[in-house]
Every structure is written in structure tokens, then in C-alpha cells.
Amino acid sequence: MRIYNYGSINIDHVYQVAHLVRPGETLASQDYQRLLGGKGANQSIALARAGAHVTHWGRYHAHDADLLAPLSKAGVDMSALQTVPEPSGHAMIQVDVHGENAIVLFSGANQSFQPPDVEDLLATAAVGDWLLLQNECSCTAAMMQAASVKGLHIAFNPAPMTAAVQGLPLEKLAVLFVNESEVLALLGESAQTPLDQDWLAAKLQQRWPQTRVVVTLGGQGACCFYQGEVACVPAFAVEAVDTTGAGDTFIGYFMQALMNEQSLAVALQRACAAAALSVQHAGAAASIPAAQDVAAFLQREAST
Numbered sequence: 001m002r003i004y005n006y007g008s009i010n011i012d013h014v015y016q017v018a019h020l021v022r023p024g025e026t027l028a029s030q031d032y033q034r035l036l037g038g039k040g041a042n043q044s045i046a047l048a049r050a051g052a053h054v055t056h057w058g059r060y061h062a063h064d065a066d067l068l069a070p071l072s073k074a075g076v077d078m079s080a081l082q083t084v085p086e087p088s089g090h091a092m093i094q095v096d097v098h099g100e101n102a103i104v105l106f107s108g109a110n111q112s113f114q115p116p117d118v119e120d121l122l123a124t125a126a127v128g129d130w131l132l133l134q135n136e137c138s139c140t141a142a143m144m145q146a147a148s149v150k151g152l153h154i155a156f157n158p159a160p161m162t163a164a165v166q167g168l169p170l171e172k173l174a175v176l177f178v179n180e181s182e183v184l185a186l187l188g189e190s191a192q193t194p195l196d197q198d199w200l201a202a203k204l205q206q207r208w209p210q211t212r213v214v215v216t217l218g219g220q221g222a223c224c225f226y227q228g229e230v231a232c233v234p235a236f237a238v239e240a241v242d243t244t245g246a247g248d249t250f251i252g253y254f255m256q257a258l259m260n261e262q263s264l265a266v267a268l269q270r271a272c273a274a275a276a277l278s279v280q281h282a283g284a285a286a287s288i289p290a291a292q293d294v295a296a297f298l299q300r301e302a303s304t
Contacts, residue, residue, distance in 0.1 A: 007040015046252020127151035245284030
């Protein structure tokens with residue numbers, strides 16, 4: 001089964017800092033790297049390393065071609081990538097000594113898609129294929145509508161969350177990836193502490209009855225709500241070095257397991273394990289583990 005990822009390609013400028021910069025402060029960086037990033041690119045690499053057959057649909061400026069090597073090395077099909085005159089999307093990322101990050105994003109080439117481009121891309125897809133999207137490329141609504149008409153299964157990660165997400169045809173989704181604050185915002189509900197899972201399951205079943213809603217809970221793990229049922233797994237206890245890309249790693253591994261008809265509990269556990277491995281290393285794409293490393297990690301955890 002093939003999955004197409006209509007996703008961002010960004011150039012990450014990563015700065016290691018003692019603490020995240022405060023308003024009005026000038027802070028010296030302890031290290032700097034220029035790396036491939038973007039939620040789309042990261043998720044494609046995670047899918048490929050998990051074992052999925054993934055084709056990436058994305059755009060970048062030609063002078064950044066040298067940074068695409070991680071996509072190729074991971075086994076991502078890059079045949080549909082396009083170069084454009086616009087500058088590549090890029091992100092300014094601060095990472096502090098505790099592994100927390102702050103990000104400023106410029107969309108660039110990711111926002112250059114027009115409605116006719118959507119039809120051209122979908123021409124290569126077939127009924128029953130999967131489509132993964134984030135909220136970093138233009139024409140997201142058009143892509144969802146056209147993919148649904150063509151009979152694709154659609155998974156969506158609405159990050160970065162904006163008010164426009166409420167207007168998207170979310171009822172057409174097979175999978176929706178959100179964190180706790182995002183799912184409550186989409187439902188128009190206020191924050192809860194702790195989150196009442198039975199209440200949320202009922203709300204989601206009423207709103208999106210045919211959608212698997214995966215809610216990531218940070219250090220608490222993750223849950224999947226589907227047709228009134230809830231599957232949850234706890235997070236693995238590890239020491240975080242850099243949390244950048246952990247969510248993208250989670251999504252890639254979850255989707256690969258789901259596409260291979262693993263249970264929701266197994267898909268969640270595998271995704272949480274992959275994310276736990278990723279946060280122990282610096283960088284986004286560079287920190288995404290290989291499938292054999294995730295399997296070995298789960299085996300070690302099961303024996304302790």
C-alpha cells in the first residue's frame with residue numbers, strides 16, 4: 001500500500017542555547033546547524049524508516065537541493081518533488097539545555113501550490129491509497145476535497161494550528177493527529193485537567209464518527225479515539241535531549257503500522273517508542289530512528 005505525503009520541505013537553522021530567548025534579549029548560540037526540516041519532510045522520512053512506501057509531494061528552491069539527501073537516504077520516492085523560484089521554506093529553531101524548543105517559521109515555496117497543481121499531483125494516485133497532509137502547504141482544503149473524491153484515505157496533522165483549520169472538510173479524514181489543546185480547540189471546548197477520556201470519546205464520536213482521532217499527550221503518552229472506543233499507551237521514560245521532530249516521528253510510525261493493519265494499541269505503542277528514541281538525539285530528521293532500532297527498544301522494554 002502506498003502513501004503520498006503532500007508536505008512541507010523546510011531548511012532548519014538550529015541554534016543551541018542556554019535558554020529560550022526572552023523578549024528584548026540578545027543571546028549567544030552555543031552551536032549552529034543547517035539541516036533539512038519541515039513537518040512534511042520529517043514525516044516522510046519517518047514513514048520510510050518505519051517501512052512504508054512513501055512518495056513526497058513538495059517544493060523547494062534549487063539552491064537547497066543538497067539538503068534533500070536525508071529523504072533519498074531514507075528511501076522516500078522523490079520523483080514528484082518540484083523546484084520553484086520562491087525561497088525554500090525555513091525555520092529558525094532554538095533548542096535549550098532541557099531539550100525544549102521555540103520555532104519561527106517562514107513558509108516560502110510550501111505556499112506556492114495552486115488548485116490546478118492539486119489535480120496534477122493526484123493523477124498518479126489510485127483508489128485506496130493513503131494521503132498524509134500537514135498545515136504547512138497551500139491548497140490544503142482543495143487537496144482534501146479532491147483526494148476524497150478520488151477515493152484516497154486521508155490523514156491530517158493540523159500543525160501549525162490556525163483558525164482556518166476549522167473551515168477544512170475534517171469529516172473526510174480517516175485519521176486526525178492533534179495534541180490535547182488542539183482537539184479541544186477544534187471541538188470548541190475549554191481545557192480540562194485531567195482530560196475526561198469518556199467525555200472526549202463521546203464528543204469525537206458525535207463530531208467525526210468515521211475518523212480515528214489520535215491525541216498526543218506529551219510525557220503522558222497518546223490515545224486514539226475511534227467509534228466511541230479509546231486506546232491509550234503511556235509514554236516511555238527517557239531523558240530528552242531535543243524534542244524537535246518527535247511528533248513527526250510518532251506520526252510516521254503510527255501511519256506505517258495502521259497501513260499494515262496493526263491494532264490501534266500496537267500502532268500507538270510503536271509510535272511512542274519511535275518518539276522516545278528520537279528525543280534522545282539532536283535534530284529532527286537526523287533523530288528519526290530506523291525500524292530495527294524501534295523493535296529492539298520495544299523488546300528491551302518488554303523484558304524489564
